[in-house]
Amino acid sequence: MEQFAATVSDLAQKLAEILAENLGHKSTFFKEHCLPSTCYLRMNRYPSCPISSEVFGLMPHTDSDFLTILHQDQIGGLQLIKDGKWIAVKPNQEALIINIGDLFQAWSNDVYKSVEHRVVTNKAIERFSTAYFFCPSYESVIQSCAEPSVYRKFSFREFRQQVQDDVKKLGHKIGLPRFIL
Numbered sequence: 004m005e006q007f008a009a010t011v012s013d014l015a016q017k018l019a020e021i022l023a024e025n026l027g028h029k030s031t032f033f034k035e036h037c038l039p040s041t042c043y044l045r046m047n048r049y050p051s052c053p054i055s056s057e058v059f060g061l062m063p064h065t066d067s068d069f070l071t072i073l074h075q076d077q078i079g080g081l082q083l084i085k086d087g088k089w090i091a092v093k094p095n096q097e098a099l100i101i102n103i104g105d106l107f108q109a110w111s112n113d114v115y116k117s118v119e120h121r122v123v124t125n126k127a128i129e130r131f132s133t134a135y136f137f138c139p140s141y142e143s144v145i146q147s148c149a150e151p152s153v154y155r156k157f158s159f160r161e162f163r164q165q166v167q168d169d170v171k172k173l174g175h176k177i178g179l180p181r182f183i184l
């Protein structure tokens with residue numbers, strides 16, 4: 004697991020730099036703000052569920068980070084929204100899935116989009132996945148790399164707090180729309 008974390012941590016740094024350079028920004032932001040101590044791994048277990056059509060493994064959401072690197076087993080269940088339709092992501096244990104998170108959407112001024120995804124459960128078989136969340140420190144300020152900016156600048160702490168408050172009050176995350184100028 005430590006080896007996996009080290010490998011995906013390097014990969015996340017490289018991908019973030021490439022995605023930033025692609026927008027014309029040779030950014031040191033990610034090296035300075037996204038450290039091994041501010042990123043984290045989550046191991047997900049989805050028990051089998053006889054009423055799978057009524058129960059999500061994971062509710063529809065976007066990730067509150069820059070990038071997520073995901074490894075899933077052969078069971079399947081991850082879906083993402085494309086043109087208003089839920090599309091199943093074909094399970095492939097030899098592949099990693101890269102998701103753009105909310106912070107990259109804000110940083111790129113909506114050029115990169117944080118994809119909405121969910122997990123449906125399997126009637127008979129449990130499923131496992133491992134997700135690496137590429138996050139900055141709570142003090143880091145996320146600001147658009149282009150003008151005019153779609154979102155006001157915010158600290159990662161502020162963003163997480165707003166998400167938590169919304170989930171508590173409304174039962175779901177609002178996310179970036181809270182920060183539109």
Ligand SMILES: O=C(O)CCC(=O)C(=O)O
Nearest residue numbers: 047066075081122132134
């Ligand atoms: O288990 C999966 O395939 C997705 C996990 C996920 O979206 C998350 O942990 O945020």
Ligand SMILES: [Fe+2]
Nearest residue numbers: 064065066120
């Ligand atoms: Fe997710």
